[in-house]
Each structure stands twice: as structure tokens, then as C-alpha cells.
Amino acid sequence: MLKINNLIVSINDKTILNNINFTFEKGKTYAIMGPNGSGKSTLAYSLMGHPAYQLSDTSTIELEGTNITEMEPHERAQEGMFLSFQSPLALSGVKVYQLLQLALSGKKDPLQIRNEAKAYAKELGISEDLLNRPLNEGASGGERKKMEVLQAAVLGKSLLIFDEVDTGVDVDALKSISKFLTKYKKDKTYIVITHYNRILHYLKPDQVLIMVEGKIVKVGGPELAKKIEDEGYETLT
Amino acid sequence: MKAQQDKQKKELQFDYKYGFSMPEKSVYKAKKGLREDVVRMISKIKKEPAWMLEFRLKAYKIFLEKKMPKFGPSLEKIDFDDIYYYLKPTEGQVNSWEDLPAEIKETYDRIGVPEAEKKFLAGVSAQFESEVVYESVTKELTKDGVIFCDMDTALRDHEDLVKEYFGTLIPAHDNKFAALNTATWSGGSFVYVPKGVKVKLPLQAYFRINSERFGQFERTLIIAEEGSEVHYVEGCTAPIYTSQSLHSAVVEIFVKKNAHVRYTTVQNWSTNIYNLVTKRAHCGENGFMEWIDCNIGSRITMKYPSVYLHGEGARGEVLSIAFAGKGQIQDAGAKMMHFAPNTSSRIVSKSISKEGGRTSYRGLVQVSPGAKNSSVYVSCDALILDEESRSDTYPTMKIKEDDVEIQHEATVEKLGDEKLFYLMSRGLSKPDAESALVLGFMEPVTKEIPLEYSIELNRLIRLEMEGSVG
Numbered sequence: 263m264l265k266i267n268n269l270i271v272s273i274n275d276k277t278i279l280n281n282i283n284f285t286f287e288k289g290k291t292y293a294i295m296g297p298n299g300s301g302k303s304t305l306a307y308s309l310m311g312h313p314a315y316q317l318s319d320t321s322t323i324e325l326e327g328t329n330i331t332e333m334e335p336h337e338r339a340q341e342g343m344f345l346s347f348q349s350p351l352a353l354s355g356v357k358v359y360q361l362l363q364l365a366l367s368g369k370k371d372p373l374q375i376r377n378e379a380k381a382y383a384k385e386l387g388i389s390e391d392l393l394n395r396p397l398n399e400g401a402s403g404g405e406r407k408k409m410e411v412l413q414a415a416v417l418g419k420s421l422l423i424f425d426e427v428d429t430g431v432d433v434d435a436l437k438s439i440s441k442f443l444t445k446y447k448k449d450k451t452y453i454v455i456t457h458y459n460r461i462l463h464y465l466k467p468d469q470v471l472i473m474v475e476g477k478i479v480k481v482g483g484p485e486l487a488k489k490i491e492d493e494g495y496e497t498l499t
Numbered sequence: 500m501k502a503q504q505d506k507q508k509k510e511l512q513f514d515y516k517y518g519f520s521m522p523e524k525s526v527y528k529a530k531k532g533l534r535e536d537v538v539r540m541i542s543k544i545k546k547e548p549a550w551m552l553e554f555r556l557k558a559y560k561i562f563l564e565k566k567m568p569k570f571g572p573s574l575e576k577i578d579f580d581d582i583y584y585y586l587k588p589t590e591g592q593v594n595s596w597e598d599l600p601a602e603i604k605e606t607y608d609r610i611g612v613p614e615a616e617k618k619f620l621a622g623v624s625a626q627f628e629s630e631v632v633y634e635s636v637t638k639e640l641t642k643d644g645v646i647f648c649d650m651d652t653a654l655r656d657h658e659d660l661v662k663e664y665f666g667t668l669i670p671a672h673d674n675k676f677a678a679l680n681t682a683t684w685s686g687g688s689f690v691y692v693p694k695g696v697k698v699k700l701p702l703q704a705y706f707r708i709n710s711e712r713f714g715q716f717e718r719t720l721i722i723a724e725e726g727s728e729v730h731y732v733e734g735c736t737a738p739i740y741t742s743q744s745l746h747s748a749v750v751e752i753f754v755k756k757n758a759h760v761r762y763t764t765v766q767n768w769s770t771n772i773y774n775l776v777t778k779r780a781h782c783g784e785n786g787f788m789e790w791i792d793c794n795i796g797s798r799i800t801m802k803y804p805s806v807y808l809h810g811e812g813a814r815g816e817v818l819s820i821a822f823a824g825k826g827q828i829q830d831a832g833a834k835m836m837h838f839a840p841n842t843s844s845r846i847v848s849k850s851i852s853k854e855g856g857r858t859s860y861r862g863l864v865q866v867s868p869g870a871k872n873s874s875v876y877v878s879c880d881a882l883i884l885d886e887e888s889r890s891d892t893y894p895t896m897k898i899k900e901d902d903v904e905i906q907h908e909a910t911v912e913k914l915g916d917e918k919l920f921y922l923m924s925r926g927l928s929k930p931d932a933e934s935a936l937v938l939g940f941m942e943p944v945t946k947e948i949p950l951e952y953s954i955e956l957n958r959l960i961r962l963e964m965e966g967s968v969g
Contacts, residue, residue, distance in 0.1 A: 339925060
């Protein structure tokens with residue numbers, strides 16, 4: 263599904279990710295954990311193609327057999343990738359409907375997009391008012407995360423990366439987001455970046471990856487997340 | 500659907516990006532340059548009353564004496580001797596689409612004029628070269644006593660009304676270009692709305708320039724009597740030529756007690772045109788004047804719609820968008836003059852500059868002594884798309900009264916990389932993402948203009964953005 267080879271990433275000449283090699287398999291759920299500054303978000307951004315991050319010449323990223331290393335973010339999206347942002351921005355004057363319509367132009371009928379968005383919003387507990395406002399304007403942290411999940415559902419991508427979708431979210435919102443993601447999991451691949459085990463109770467990762475200082479230092483099953491929660495990262499290093 | 504979109508896009512690109520021109524078939528063309536005999540000739544051809552000729556001649560003298568504006572962009576490249584001051588395209592007026600000359604129809608078809616109108620509009624008056632050649636006013640308007648015609652017709656059929664108001668709000672000595680317009684005016688619209696009449700659908704006029712080095716000097720006069728309401732819309736598109744062209748209009752609006760006038764402009768002159776326009780409204784007791792002004796095209800635009808709030812409780816608004824691309828300067832703004840108590844004004848200006856384009860907000864708000872309990876709101880936001888582009892703000896406030904509430908906000912932002920990345924991660928190409936952000940930025944103003952115009956405007960911006968990214 264997603265094959266990362268020799269991924270070395272730097273920003274302003276400072277190396278953040280140091281030789282990451284991993285293959286994410288189709289249909290599985292992965293959790294990525296690690297202390298602050300270990301490079302989790304950088305990994306998410308570089309996979310999506312953020313222009314500020316420089317990849318070394320030897321780095322390659324393959325999605326379903328296609329080399330996407332040189333692709334623009336929107337081309338990666340078209341290949342099936344989605345990134346749920348850690349801090350989703352507010353966009354003045356741009357409604358979520360408009361955004362989805364532009365993203366799906368020629369692929370889905372605008373009316374269908376609207377109906378789907380409304381139905382998903384209801385499931386997630388997003389108010390009509392929020393849907394009709396410019397995206398995330400005056401929205402709380404929890405509402406913003408829900409909007410990310412809603413977009414993921416309407417866009418219908420196959421590889422979804424959630425960067426701290428559980429941060430700044432209250433217990434009820436976490437529950438509805440987790441339930442939603444579980445319900446629509448089907449054969450999608452999830453990569454869940456998180457600091458906490460609580461979301462993993464719902465999403466039940468197949469594998470847990472631990473990142474420290476820009477490297478994957480340990481890979482294990484769900485019990486690894488539990489262990490981290492109890493003992494912290496120090497025992498690993 | 501995709502194919503249709505592509506087709507539309509192609510057509511639009513053809514129209515707006517490269518321009519087009521139809522063969523000229525003018526019945527009369529004055530010699531280049533402005534002299535007294537040209538002014539006399541214009542008046543004679545139009546069979547005008549003597550007072551109008553006097554008016555023109557006086558204005559011509561003022562034009563010669565007046566200096567060029569001391570502020571704003573340089574206008575020194577305008578060669579007044581290299582401009583035609585009068586052109587008459589066809590003899591007489593036609594009242595239906597079928598009667599229009601074929602090439603004029605073709606031009607309009609290309610910009611998609613008539614289709615939109617049939618559905619939305621009460622009256623149509625399209626200006627081709629210097630005279631209105633196509634005009635249809637519904638029976639409804641006539642029945643209510645509303646007059647909607649071109650200025651030449653108004654002078655012929657409603658001479659007393661014209662004489663009472665013409666040039667009283669913007670006299671010839673107001674500025675050099677107002678003088679030029681007064682001396683050489685031709686065409687433009689005349690609107691008279693009787694007491695208590697509310698015109699439900701917008702009145703609409705399209706303007707085009709289709710002749711090289713041809714200056715267009717239309718003159719518009721709107722009179723809204725007590726308690727009446729009217730919305731006037733003008734949209735302009737123009738073919739692109741290699742040499743300089745001048746468009747210098749004058750618009751005078753009288754908003755009487757409790758009346759409401761909204762004047763919407765979508766200006767997309769080709770980028771060789773100097774667009775120097777004087778627009779002013781006089782607002783009586785509890786009257787309400789709104790200017791909605793969208794400037795996308797032209798080489799240089801200088802335009803500061805103003806409202807003179809003379810009556811107690813009068814309200815004035817200017818909502819404007821300025822878009823300056825490569826080689827363009829949009830020097831736009833607003834002027835609000837508070838002369839009476841309880842008056843309020845609101846200015847919302849949104850400007851966008853890219854590829855070395857320059858936008859300036861130039862505004863004046865004046866509150867006279869005695870204009871108590873008045874309120875002023877000014878908000879100007881600039882969006883700069885790249886390093887070469889520029890935006891300036893010149894707000895002036897002259898407040899001579901203490902009992903006034905004033906709010907002033909100004910922001911300058913750059914199109915953020917993070918926002919672009921966010922949109923692109925959702926699958927939007929860079930031009931799509933940029934235009935979505937630009938359109939979002941303009942949204943507070945575009946939501947106020949009629950639907951078909953905002954759709955056209957959105958398409959234009961989308962095309963502009965596509966052009967800016969390689």
C-alpha cells in the first residue's frame with residue numbers, strides 16, 4: 263500500500279527524519295506514537311508533500327506501486343491519500359461544500375456531495391450552522407477535528423493519516439469521531455498519530471510504531487501502546 | 500459536464516484573456532483630438548438645446564485650464580490629441596435584439612449578454628461605442644412612471660428634468676476629467692424613479708468600447724424621488740487593443756428622503772484602458788445610497804465613489820473590490836461626507852494584487868461640525884499574492900465634530916502557504932486553491948452583487964489565477 267524507503271527529511275537544513283523505512287499494508291490500522299518533537303507530524307506532512315520539507319535524493323515514497331515522491335500534494339490526494347491536520351486552519355469565505363466541490367469537481371455531483379456531507383455531519387454531531395459557515399470559522403478544537411473527519415469521509419480516500427485527531431477533543435467528541443472512523447473503516451488504511459492510548463481503545467491498531475528522534479525505534483502490537491501509557495518512552499531508549 | 504466546462508472556459512479565455520474586436524462600421528467619426536469645433540459638432544449632431552452647448556463649451560474651457568490630478572498614479576501617457584471624442588455607430592435607436600446590426604449582436608453573444616438578461620432583468624440598455632443602441636424597457640416600468648433611457652434620449656424627451664439636475668452634483672470644475680466628460684459626453688443612462696415607486700428588478704446596462712483610441716465619455720444621472728427604490732447595474736468588458744484608450748465617465752445620483760439607491764459596477768476594461776471615473780451621490784433625509792464597485796480590468800483605474808450625506812439620518816455605503824494584475828494599477832476608494840446629524844457611513848474595501856500589480860485604497864471621511872451622533876466605519880483589507888506586487892492605504896479622516904463614533908480597520912495579508920497546502924492536500928490544484936482563497940477573501944463584497952455577475956466575476960478571477968501560475 264504505502265512503502266517508505268530511506269526517508270530522510272530536513273527543513274531549513276535541519277534533519278528531522280533520519281532514514282525511515284516502513285511498509286504500511288492495505289486495510290490495516292497503524293498507530294504512530296512518540297515524544298514531542300520526534301518527527302511524527304513531519305512524517306505526516308512529508309508523506310502529503312508539504313513544500314517546506316526537503317527530501318534527500320535517496321528517499322522514495324510509493325503508494326500502491328506508484329512512485330509519488332515528486333508529486334504535488336493535490337496529485338497525492340488524487341492517488342488516494344488524505345491528511346487530517348493537527349491544527350486545521352480557518353478559511354475565510356470558503357465553505358466546506360465549496361472546498362469539497364472543488365476537490366471532487368467532475369467526479370461527484372454537487373448535490374450528492376451536499377447530501378453526503380449533511381448525512382455525515384449528522385452522524386458526527388456537527389451542527390447545520392457550522393456546515394454553512396466558512397470552514398472552521400469560530401469553530402472549537404473538537405469541531406475542527408470533526409470537520410476533518412467529515413472531509414475524509416466525503417472525499418473517500420484509501421489511505422488516511424490522522425495527525426492527532428484526538429488532541430483538544432472532549433470525551434464525547436472523541437467517542438463520536440472514533441465510532442465514525444470505525445464504522446467507515448472498511449478496506450481503508452489508517453495511520454493514526456497520537457499521544458494517547460484512549461483513541462486506540464476504539465480504533466484497535468494492528469501495529470504500533472514508536473518514533474524517537476526521527477527514527478522508528480520500535481514496532482509492536484496494541485500492547486505496546488498500553489506499555490507506553492504506563493511507563494513512558496524512556497524505557498524504550 | 501467536464502467537456503462543457505472546458506468549452507465554457509475556452510470561450511471565456513477567448514473573451515477575456517485575449518480580447519476581440521469586430522470590424523468598425525461607424526456612421527460618423529469625429530477627427531482625433533479635442534477642439535472647440537469638435538465640441539460644437541457633437542452638440543450639433545445630437546441636435547441639442549442651446550443651453551447644453553453652452554454647458555459643453557464652458558466645460559471645455561475648464562478642461563483646458565485644469566491641471567492633472569496631483570495624487571495617485573501617473574497619467575502622463577494619456578495623449579488627449581490622440582483620442583476620438585465622438586463616434587455614432589448606427590443611425591437612430593433600435594428597440595429589439597433582432598434590429599441590432601449583426602456584428603454588434605455577435606459581440607454581445609460572445610460576452611453572453613442577452614441570455615442572462617432575459618431571465619433576470621427588467622430593462623436592458625446596452626451601450627455600443629458612444630450611443631445606446633439597444634434598449635428595452637418593460638411595460639411595468641413605464642406604467643409606474645419610471646424613466647430608463649440613454650442620456651441623449653433623456654435630454655430630448657425629458658429636458659426639464661435633465662436641466663434641473665445635470666452637473667449640479669459634479670460640476671465641470673470638480674476635476675479635469677469631469678470637465679472633459681461634461682464637454683464631450685455621449686450616451687450613458689438616465690433613470691428617474693417617481694415618489695414611492697420601488698423598482699423590483701435591477702436595471703442594467705452594458706458598456707463596451709470597440710474602437711481604437713476611442714474615448715468613451717458616458718454620463719449617467721439617476722434621480723430617486725421620496726420613498727423610492729432602485730438598483731442599477733453596469734457591467735463592462737472591452738476588447739483589447741495595442742494603443743491607449745480612455746474611459747472617463749461621470750455618474751450623478753440624487754437619493755431623496757427615505758429613498759434607496761444601489762449602484763453596482765463590475766468593471767473589466769481591457770488592460771490598455773485608463774478608467775477615470777467620477778461618481779457621486781447626494782443623500783437626503785433617511786436616504787440610503789450604496790455603491791458596490793468591482794474593478795478587475797483597466798490599465799489604471801482612479802475611482803472614489805462618494806456619498807454626500809446632507810439629510811438627517813442619511814446612510815452611505817461603499818463596498819469595493821480591486822484586482823490588479825501585471826501592469827495594472829487600481830487606485831480606488833471612497834469618499835463619505837457627513838453634513839447632518841445621525842448620519843452613518845460604511846466603507847468596506849478588498850484589494851488583491853499579483854504579478855507586480857498595484858492596488859491603493861484612497862479614502863476620505865469628513866464629518867462637519869453639527870453632524871452629531873454620526874457613525875463611521877472603514878475597513879480595508881489587502882491581499883498580496885507575490886513578492887513583486889504592492890498595496891498601499893491612504894485613509895484620510897477629517898472629523899470636526901466630537902459626538903461621533905469611528906471605527907477603522909485595515910489588514911494586509913499574503914496568501915499563506917499553509918492555507919494553500921491545506922487545500923491542495925484535499926485534492927485542489929494550486930490555481931484552484933489560490934482562487935478559492937481569493938474568492939473567499941472577496942466574499943463579503945461579492946455576496947452583495949447579483950448572482951449572474953458574481954458567477955462571471957468568480958470565473959474571471961479563476962482565469963486570472965490560472966494565468967499567474969505556470
